[in-house]
Amino acid sequence: MKEAPRLLPLLLCIMMLPCLSGCWNYTEVDDISIVAGVAIDKDGANEKIQLTAEMVDIQGGLDQNQAGFKMLSLTGNTIFDIVRNMISMTGRKLFWSHAKAIIFSEKVAREGLIRTVDWYSRDTETRSDVFIFVSDEPTAREILNLNSTTKTIMSFELAQMMRDEKYTSSAPTVEIWDFIDKLETLGNHAVAPLISIHEQNGQKNERVSGCAIFSKDKMIGKLNGKETKNMLFAKDGIKGGVLAVNDKNGVPTYSLEILSSRTKVKPKVVDGKLLLQVRTVTHTGLDEVMTSESFSGYETISAIEERAGQALKQEIQSLIRKMQQEYHADIFGYGEIIHEHQPKMWAKVRDHWDDEFAKLDITVDSKVIIESSAKTSRSIKLGD
């Protein structure tokens, strides 16, 4: 009996260990329905939520090279209610860990996303690294329904698209945790990429370009692809992409591939007034010259750099003006930067930051540096 008091804590520890292993349960992998992505719409008739899930269909088995898909749509009052009711249609529990995309219709976004996003971020079976989109079409489900024409799992394609977004920088990549984080911080406004259907020659394709702007959790406006790129410049979010530069006659001639870009935002207080300096430094490579003239003789590199910097500066400036005047929305996160650098000033403006932002004096300075001209140093010359 003397041993008992010493062994008891040990036994208790061992008994408690299984509880620490988190959420798990025994399921065979072929007994689950893997959700690839969801679209959330408002059912027109009765204002209920309509949830459309794109599911991976493994029924094709080994004979098919590619897994198929299955669409499931259900309306209900709450999201979780719909999700659980879906079991009655699939016969299997939905498996959310591999979902890649969540698409909201514009109507849902304009009414406020907190209502619909909460379940996804709260539930233990879903992941918070799912990509978030706002549909530029009337409904969100028609984007997912595109899979019947492309014959691929649309959500996985969208996720792949977001991973390659760094080469174009025409849409922000936003994961759901990031979106919620922006909603919760003062001095920052959330954005989400816009997704539309691009139709040409009867061929329908999805296209991610531009972004939706949110005020609190409600969508208030849209930016197109080019504006989105300028927004990314202004908030230090550029990872790549192309800068098109005109020649001295105003004809688009040069393409600069963005190798790296850094944006520094400096808040200053001059005479009790808040000033913001935005400086961008972009390293690029000259990747296209649409002229047969030798560009080094035709125009010097520094001239191209100069013109590119000027153009970029103007574009960024006009976007910032637009945000200040039209939307009163600080999508760049400048409020947070002021909070960091000028905490005293921030304390004064934080409660009415949106109005302050609209009045803020922001100067932009852009510098573009051309580092190389790819494989050749001259233009293509026409032979005689």
Added chain:
Amino acid sequence: MENTGASRNSGQAECEVSSSQPLSLSIEDNLALVQRIFSNDGTLRVRFIENNHGAPLRCCLIYVEGMIDRTLLQNGITKPVMAYPFKEEERSNPAELIEKLRTEIITLSDITVTTGLDELVEGIVGGKTVFLLDGYAGALSISAQGWETRAIEEPTTEKAVRGPREGFTESLLVNLTLIRRRVLNSDLKFVFSDIGTRTKTQTCICYMESLASPEILAELQRRLARVEIDHVLDTGYLAELIRDEPYSPFEMLGSTERPDAVVGKIMEGRIALLIEGSPFALTLPYVFVENFQAAEDYYINYYFASFNRFLRVMGAFMSISIPAAYVALVTYSQEMVPTLLLLSIATARLSVPFPTVVEALIMLTIFEILREAGARIPTSIGQAVSIVGALVLGQAAVDARIVSAPMVIVVGLTGITTLLNPRLTGPMIIVRLVLLFAAFFLGIYGYFFGLLGLVIHLMSLRSFGVPYMLGVGSIRPQDIKDTAIRAPWWDMYLRPAVIGARNMKRKLPGKRAGGS
């Protein structure tokens, strides 16, 4: 060898003749005694020799057919005894005559005078030729042994691309010679004893006096003295009888067929144990990392040797982990599998009737059946096994949707990685199954719980007082020089810790004979 104690000889008590009976003067009486002991033994040969060149002399040779070299017997005993012209005065004094025979007439070496019957019998069964002289109450026990042995061949279980190709044979003396030839130093000791109350198998402890730890040596001798068994046919018997931790699946004594490997171990301060009739030598103390060492590691480039060691360690880990990790991931933690991989596993598993763990058990069992079948069949029908294994059971089972294709890959990988470590095959099967069940019941958590248990078990083992995990987890360079890597020889200047503690220094640190 002579004084093995009275209890050891209890087997002979069944004979009517008392073992301690002295020999008589009459050659016929003595012969009758011996023949009664060897009744129903058709291999006993008796050959009378008479010499009538001088004073007549009657004597006889007793030996066991097949244990002696006939040429030696003829040239060394029969001929000289027959031809020697004995004088009358010599004939009249048997004691002097025996002395004369021993020193002047019989040309063979190793002759002893025996007077007791049991010594004489022991000599005969040991292959000696016993020389009885009429009128002398004693005998000469002459070594003229010679029997057929297997030639020295390359050991089949431990092949090396580079390095010595000699392997031990079943003959103890040949084996000892193989060791002795590599160590021309009187410091190398061979201590004989016999084990097995009925077989009296010769065993030999072999060590370097100045290197081996006296405590470990004493412990080994104490354990050998405690062994009670009537027969020993292979060192495997002894390994099981004298090992530590009798219930652990892991080997606690090393065994090798290579004399160079034995010498290497002896030179580290270890002790080797060989027995007559077994080509496998035991080495002790044994530590865990020795499972991953191959003799060849020490002969080839150290980068390559270290790479091979790394492969073996990884192979052992994979071999115990792959089925368990697969089951845990596929049945519990599907979120941890990359999406596309999960899809292809799910697709493959569709319409497979069994749960994943049953699938794993079926395939692992089939693999073990194939392994066991392949190990003992003649090589000529070995191909049939591989065809049945690969085609019928692998391909057809997948086509028939009885098992899924990923499971075949999992079991195939498990099997291949097992072959990397022949010494660990046995323990790994057990560990693999334990981990598999742990993963089945508790998922990833259970798998890690099992691994933890394995580490705790390994850490608790001792071989002759030396920690089994010696050197594992140490950060001292001289401790890890010969574990998962094989350091260059010029950098292995100390013997292994604890085992070589008696004389740590192997060479001067960092001293290279070649250019810098």
